[in-house]
Amino acid sequence: MTTLDLDVLIIGGGIAGLWLQNRLHNQGYATLLVEADTLGGKQSVCSQGIIHGGTKYALNGMLTQAANAIAAMPGRWQAALRGEGDVDLRAARQLSDAHYMWSSGSLGGKLTSFFASKALRGRVDTPEADKPAIFQDPAFRGSLYRLNEIVLDVPSVLRALRLPGRQLRARAGDNLIFSDGVWTLTDGDLQIRARRTVLTAGEGTEALTRQLGLDIPMQRRPLQMVMAKHRYPHPIYAHCIGASSKPLATITTHPHQDGSQVWYIGGEVAESGVERSSTEQIAHAKEVVGKLLPWVDLGEAEWATLSINRAEPRQSGLVRPDTAYAQAVGDTIVCWPTKLALSADLSDQVLAMLPAPGGDAITLPAGLPEPDVSLPIWDQLL
Incomplete structure (x- = not known):
């Protein structure tokens, strides 16, 4: 032996x-x-691949312990992607060099000022000419922020x-x-x-x-994530925010093996979705996406849900x-x-x-x- x-x-x-x-x-x-x-x-592989920097934990207008604890992580991962960090991730695939945060309307003055404050300098900026294609549509009139948070292809x-x-x-x-x-x-x-x-x-x-x-x-904290496979040309990597301290929806885009794209939807949609059947959850997600991104036509998208638990210390x-x-x-x-x-x-x-x-x-x-x-x-x- x-x-x-x-x-x-x-x-x-x-x-x-x-x-x-x-x-x-x-x-x-x-x-x-x-x-x-x-x-x-x-x-x-059930993750959205977002290397969070903590901004989504600061939607109440202050930096929480969670936001501070994770603030250095994007830099650690970016160093690894260059082959200069704790581990070598040069062979990994980066889907997006930034994650975004958008609102379908104007944000409150307190939150707008907070995003522009010294406390979030280097974490958040407001793109002007460099907006992702999906937010260049004339129908989009909300607020958009670029976060220093990369999105990775987890299998890679x-x-x-x-x-x-x-x-x-x-x-x-x-x-x-x-x-x-x-x-x-x-x-x-x-x-x-x-x-x-x-x-x-x-x-x-x-x-x-x-x-x-x-x-x-x-x-265990359960989620019911939603997937939509489609041929819409523009990817999205973003949180949609409203009056809540949690994103209304978090959407990332991933390549499917057949050449199409998959929108993977989390946030409040996934958290509240544990109370719905799969059919009800898909109907709810379609309604949310239609309200938040009314200019987007996913065509004959194929939809599915995934129930998963976040496992953590009690x-x-x-x-x-x-x-x-x-x-x-x-x-x-x-x-x-x-x-x-x-x-x-x-x-x-x-x-x-x-x-x-x-x-x-x-x-x-x-x-x-x-x-x-x-x-x-x-x-x-x-």
Whole structure:
């Protein structure tokens, strides 16, 4: 039987686990990542790919803790895209170099002044001649702001972070069993000893903590996202804002494998949509898009919905956590990034909890299965 001695075993192959593994690998740690199905297939590919800078958390006219905690993340990701950051994302695809915020009418004076304030300098500006094509239509007469927030093609990020020979397809608690300090692959000739185990399995972390006897409660905040596949020529990457402290709708545009475009709709549409059937949710989304973008004709669009849970550490009142979460319990570190953009910050927290690297670099024995990158969720459903 082959035994792998590791500095760190990472369980969960979404963006958070992959970012962490790449960062540890670059610093000389002997690591192995275990994923039950496909890389990013549970939660990461259901993301809109927005690397938030916190502006959407400041719609009440003040910078919240959440807005401040995430402010540095666009810069961290942009450095990685240039090959100058914690990890190398030069092979990843950027869908848009900015995310936008629009209002169908004039914003209140307080919010307009806040967006123009020193507090948001470098995060928000007002494009004049450089408006996206979708907002150049004469029918658009609202307010438009450009945010320093990029939008990425998540599957391409997953591919960029893949480490062949250092990622194993196995299901912890099923065919990968922990006993007496050793993980054993029951359908392969492999044992794993790790100085630290890091759980980055999203919603699956709840079952893993129970199996390992850890008392770290998780919460789920559900969404029902909406997809529209169409041939409308102009992409959109924007929040629509109104009187609420949350965006009315957040729309991003993604390439479909058949050459069409998919609008992926979140925001308040997705949050309130958990109370609707799929048919009702699609009807509601069509109505919202028609009101917010009345000059847009999606033609014979094909629509679908996706129900998904945001998995997070439990908060009082089930509110959204402000920051990424990492908690060490003995030799195990339990993690939830809480936002895609905060994967970089999560890696900082985990690194601070680890001893210096001490193992030799490992490669999986030949013949053991490695996880593939997940298909985009719209290619699966539309």
